[in-house]
Amino acid sequence: xxxxxxxxxxxxWVLLRQPSPRRLISDKAVPTDTPSASExxxxxxxxxxxxxxxxxxxAYTRVLNDSVALIRAVAxxxxxxxxxxxxxxxxxxxxxxxxxxxxxxxxxxxxxLSAIAARRAIDVxxxxxxxxxxxxxxxxxxxxxxxxxxxxxxxxxVQEAQxxxxxxxxxxxxxxxxVEQLGLKEHSLAEAAERTGRNTGALKVNLHRALxxxxxxxxxxx
Amino acid sequence: xxxxxxxxxxxxxxxxxxxxxxxxxxxxxxxxxWLLVVSAIAAVLLMRYGCSTMLHRWDAAPDLGVAAxxxxxxxxxxALASFxxxxxxxxxxxxxxxxxxxxxxxxxxxxxxxxxxxPGMPVMDLRGANDCLIFIISFSIPLSGLMIWLIRxxxxxxxxxxxxxxGLASAAASASLLEIxxxxxxxxxxxxxxxxAVAIVVGANAAMGGRLLLKGFSQR
Numbered sequence: 451x452x453x454x455x456x457x458x459x460x461x462x463w464v465l466l467r468q469p470s471p472r473r474l475i476s477d478k479a480v481p482t483d484t485p486s487a488s489e490x491x492x493x494x495x496x497x498x499x500x501x502x503x504x505x506x507x508x509a510y511t512r513v514l515n516d517s518v519a520l521i522r523a524v525a526x527x528x529x530x531x532x533x534x535x536x537x538x539x540x541x542x543x544x545x546x547x548x549x550x551x552x553x554x555x556x557x558x559x560x561x562x563l564s565a566i567a568a569r570r571a572i573d574v575x576x577x578x579x580x581x582x583x584x585x586x587x588x589x590x591x592x593x594x595x596x597x598x599x600x601x602x603x604x605x606x607x608v609q610e611a612q613x614x615x616x617x618x619x620x621x622x623x624x625x626x627x628x629v630e631q632l633g634l635k636e637h638s639l640a641e642a643a644e645r646t647g648r649n650t651g652a653l654k655v656n657l658h659r660a661l662x663x664x665x666x667x668x669x670x671x672x
Numbered sequence: 673x674x675x676x677x678x679x680x681x682x683x684x685x686x687x688x689x690x691x692x693x694x695x696x697x698x699x700x701x702x703x704x705x706w707l708l709v710v711s712a713i714a715a716v717l718l719m720r721y722g723c724s725t726m727l728h729r730w731d732a733a734p735d736l737g738v739a740a741x742x743x744x745x746x747x748x749x750x751a752l753a754s755f756x757x758x759x760x761x762x763x764x765x766x767x768x769x770x771x772x773x774x775x776x777x778x779x780x781x782x783x784x785x786x787x788x789x790x791p792g793m794p795v796m797d798l799r800g801a802n803d804c805l806i807f808i809i810s811f812s813i814p815l816s817g818l819m820i821w822l823i824r825x826x827x828x829x830x831x832x833x834x835x836x837x838x839g840l841a842s843a844a845a846s847a848s849l850l851e852i853x854x855x856x857x858x859x860x861x862x863x864x865x866x867x868x869a870v871a872i873v874v875g876a877n878a879a880m881g882g883r884l885l886l887k888g889f890s891q892r
Contacts, residue, residue: 507690511683518679543682564761565762569760650685651684651686654681655689658685
């Protein structure tokens with residue numbers, strides 16, 4: 451089981467205050483303070499994540515499902531707009547997956563997740579800030595802008611397709627394969643898995659990462 | 673696809689590719705590993721130069737001994753702080769850990785300029801001071817590189833601050849190693865060169881190390 455609330459206290463002096471494992475066991479045997487509901491939930495998530503680190507898929511999906519609300523709350527506190535909260539959720543879930551080895555079950559899962567979510571929220575805010583700087587906000591632009599089907603529209607579409615093809619070429623082999631099979635050839639997951647020899651989970655993750663990379667590249671973020 | 677369904681699909685996909693992971697060692701153990709490398713270099717230098725000159729300097733001018741202790745403690749605390757800060761969810765207060773020892777190190781080094789010279793010990797000229805600068809920088813490069821490589825396995829959410837601490841740890845460790853083979857009395861120009869070397873190492877880490885750590889994190 452994860453730590454009691456005293457272990458979630460952090461700072462250089464934690465080395466002096468952190469109880470020994472033996473002390474933790476005795477604390478659990480004779481509880482002096484009843485942990486609050488949020489602390490209990492945090493401890494439960496810590497336990498699930500510890501099990502996930504050992505390869506328990508059920509505990510992992512539980513802790514990730516439980517994390518969505520917390521990530522959204524952190525993103526809201528950081529000032530992320532409602533329509534982009536779910537981008538932060540997706541980015542954070544992917545990061546959690548990659549850095550799950552850094553979680554220490556003796557510490558608070560919520561603190562660990564909140565730090566990652568806050569960072570991803572800042573990344574999303576910056577990314578949207580850069581995009582908005584490039585966009586033109588002119589209330590008359592719609593009236594003054596030429597129709598989409600003018601002479602240049604076809605050429606623009608060709609250029610966009612070329613940019614997309616170039617961007618797809620720069621993807622890693624796994625991501626490119628997922629885009630080609632699922633996006634361009636429109637195969638089902640099962641068909642794509644059969645053709646590539648990869649499992650459907652890996653294909654979905656590769657597609658998600660590829661779409662993120664393409665979005666960033668086409669928006670000029672990298 | 674609704675947002676809830678998107679999250680569910682992603683969670684299912686991540687669950688499907690879940691494999692057991694080896695948990696990151698506690699920061700103090702990782703810092704200890706890096707400090708063992710520094711200790712091994714110190715052992716080689718001690719075998720080569722001995723410790724009699726160093727002890728003679730400290731005996732004749734205790735402020736140099738205090739400064740050296742400050743340098744060693746700064747290397748230890750800055751290394752520990754940088755490994756701790758590379759783990760998500762740890763308090764930013766850890767960044768203050770090396771500050772007292774760094775102040776001791778800088779303060780005691782500065783005091784060296786105010787006292788009388790050690791009898792019989794040569795005074796360093798500008799060329800010798802340049803050698804100190806080269807020594808500190810050339811030892812700091814591999815030490816910083818090693819620490820950044822170790823930290824990239826974690827998840828430094830504050831890459832620049834972490835890199836500054838990496839620079840401070842490496843510069844303090846290199847200055848402490850220099851103490852073993854520094855057969856000169858402290859002069860203002862020598863101490864100034866030490867300060868410049870430390871500033872270069874910390875600045876270069878903040879610029880390049882921060883970028884390397886950020887790149888490592890962005891790819892996650």
